[in-house]
Amino acid sequence: MTFRSLLCLTLLVSSAAIAEPVAVTGKIDLFNGKNLDNWYTFIRDRGKNIDPKKVFTVADGLLTISGEEWGCITTTEEYDAYKLVTEWRWDGRTYGNRVDKTRDSGIVVHSVGEDGGYSNVWMFGIECQIIEGGAGDFIVVGNGSQDFSLTAKIAEEKQGSSFVFDPKGKEETINGGRINWWGRDADWKDEINFRGAKDVESPMGEWNHMECIVDGGAITVYLNGVLVNESVASKPDNGKIQVQAEGAGIIFRKIELHPLK
Numbered sequence: 001m002t003f004r005s006l007l008c009l010t011l012l013v014s015s016a017a018i019a020e021p022v023a024v025t026g027k028i029d030l031f032n033g034k035n036l037d038n039w040y041t042f043i044r045d046r047g048k049n050i051d052p053k054k055v056f057t058v059a060d061g062l063l064t065i066s067g068e069e070w071g072c073i074t075t076t077e078e079y080d081a082y083k084l085v086t087e088w089r090w091d092g093r094t095y096g097n098r099v100d101k102t103r104d105s106g107i108v109v110h111s112v113g114e115d116g117g118y119s120n121v122w123m124f125g126i127e128c129q130i131i132e133g134g135a136g137d138f139i140v141v142g143n144g145s146q147d148f149s150l151t152a153k154i155a156e157e158k159q160g161s162s163f164v165f166d167p168k169g170k171e172e173t174i175n176g177g178r179i180n181w182w183g184r185d186a187d188w189k190d191e192i193n194f195r196g197a198k199d200v201e202s203p204m205g206e207w208n209h210m211e212c213i214v215d216g217g218a219i220t221v222y223l224n225g226v227l228v229n230e231s232v233a234s235k236p237d238n239g240k241i242q243v244q245a246e247g248a249g250i251i252f253r254k255i256e257l258h259p260l261k
Helices: 002-018
Strands: 038-042 056-059 062-065 069-076 081-094 104-112 124-131 136-140 149-154 168-174 177-180 208-216 218-223 226-230 234-235 240-245 246-260
Touching: 062 218, 081 104, 104 208, 104 246, 124 208, 124 218, 124 240, 136 149, 149 177, 149 226, 168 226, 218 234
Parallel strands: none
Antiparallel strands: 038 069, 056 062, 062 246, 069 240, 081 208, 081 246, 104 124, 104 240, 124 136, 136 177, 149 168, 149 234, 208 218, 218 226
């Protein structure tokens, strides 16, 4: 390779590395109700856009994620400032080692790095959890280093090893693990159909409206109109968006981006 060719390659790589996230200046239908334009699939032990079991299907304006295999759909573009509006419901199915466990999925914002970099399934990022009894929890999907962190106001008492969001609490930064939403039941159990006393999630099979307001590292999550969790900073603070397949059937009828006011 000539010096000129090497220089051009270096410039191309550097340019790609500092590419700016897409500016959300108007409504973007990430899910258009017809196909998975704007996304690609990734499934553990299969790779990108290989889905023989049809884990991800679109029909009648609905995106169905069976959860039979672990993976995700990932946006082709990166974003950093937006309101993500979703509507979802469980379809009842569970698979594998989670057949009798709480139904589980999630939306990972600020997704960076290699596909499958985390547990051979997901990119690294910050997860807005969707799980029975814990919808709205934050999880740092990282490698334990300071490159991945979340800062939020937390209550004095933990739930097990996890912090709990408290808008009047002190700020705490984590590099792994989770920050539970404020109303997560202290007696939460990983059992199918679990519901806590303060849950705002709709009953199984009914639609939920979930908004993730993402302004760089500040992430605010509303579930069915109720503020459930909020961060003040995160690393990274921009990236792609992933929607997980994690052993439970979930259906989306809306995945939209809106500009911040």
